[in-house]
Amino acid sequence: MAAEKRMVKTLTRQQHLDLYYYMRLNRAVEDTMVKLFRQNKIVGGLYSSLGQEAVSVGTASALEKKDWLAPMIRNIGALLVKGVPPRDVFMQHMAKYDSPTKGKDGTSHFGDLENLHIVSPISMLGDLIPVMTGVAMAGRYLGHKIVAMTWIGDGGSSTGVFHEGLNFAATQKAPFVLVLENNLWAYSTPVKRQVPVENLADRAKAYGVKSFVVDGNDVAAVYTTAREAVDLARSGEGPILIEAKTFRRLGHAQHDPAEYVPAEMKKYWEERDPIARHEKFLFKEKLLDEKGKKEIEAKINALLEKERDFAESSPMPPAEFAEHGVYCTGDDCHKVRAKWERPIAEVTPPRSSVPAVWTVEGFGAGKGSGGGSAPIHFGDTEKHEHKEEAAVSSNGAKSSAKAAAKSAKKPAVAARKAKR
């Protein structure tokens, strides 16, 4: 704790102000989207990171430009820190044509492999862990000295792939930082009812992975902890797990009023709001005053008005576009190229859309191979064997084929009898 305090002090005024700015921007972007949602302009769900901004902003701020991240649903703050313009976040949620996925996906499900080094979120909780471990390993093979980072919730830390992924990262010594965002709830399940340990960071011990626990509502502490983890990972001491203790202030998404959360719990955490807390620190340390605060607010308001206008005037994708971008077409899709072993034209439609080179009699015709009306099932097998025998017999080798088939069946019959 003493070391943590010392490091917080060593942040420059600008670093403290940047953390404040991005947390305010994170909240303002999400507030704008709540308005858009209520105006029916958001397509699909809308998630919130209200009260968790310090986690996304503090951890992503510890990365360098060349590093890679993969956000989850509550990490819009990390996208903003990495350089994603708010218009992209708005347009993506509104399924607009100018959005990163051109309206083909929603929420924060988009990436930028070329420039910002962002891997798109994967809905299956935990799957980003082995994927980002792979990114970290690829960076090492290529000599890029990069660190890869992703986030997981308290609920997501109980998936099998969390454990497989962390073990894989550990054995590979991947330069990878995993941020476990413990916001005390996984949908309507409180963390105490899904895992009987106090610190989820302890899960890392099972895999020989170093871990930290940090107050997720103290942005300077989150940043310094993440910075230490990123530096360790970059120097070959990875992977590292950080458990950030925080609280999900709203429901799982806009549709969920979260009435199952006790009122006193909400009150406790509202009083520990990460933005108000950091602001108080900045004022106390004379790093910010009322005038400076107003300037930051004006800057954010002006930026978001412009970004929202742009997003609202972007068109919806044309209907014909639905069939585009389904198959990778090379450069106009993305520049990450597969190493084709055969000519591309040969393995993509329409050339690839040819009849299969083998057929199964009766399949898809509503008739079993034995002529019955059932589709192929195990009951067909015997009849099928008789047919083969008949075919063999016409070649004059019937008896030996029959004998071979009979002897092949014997062990199975014996086994069945033994079972009885």
Ligand SMILES: Cc1ncc(C[n+]2csc(CCOP(=O)(O)OP(=O)(O)O)c2C)c(N)n1
């Ligand atoms: C493997 C898997 N199981 C279930 C879901 C459905 N699901 C999406 S979010 C969520 C709750 C996640 O809780 P937590 O990991 O604590 O993250 P939080 O929502 O609190 O940020 C669930 C169950 C999923 N996406 N993937």
Ligand SMILES: [Mg+2]
């Ligand atoms: Mg949770």
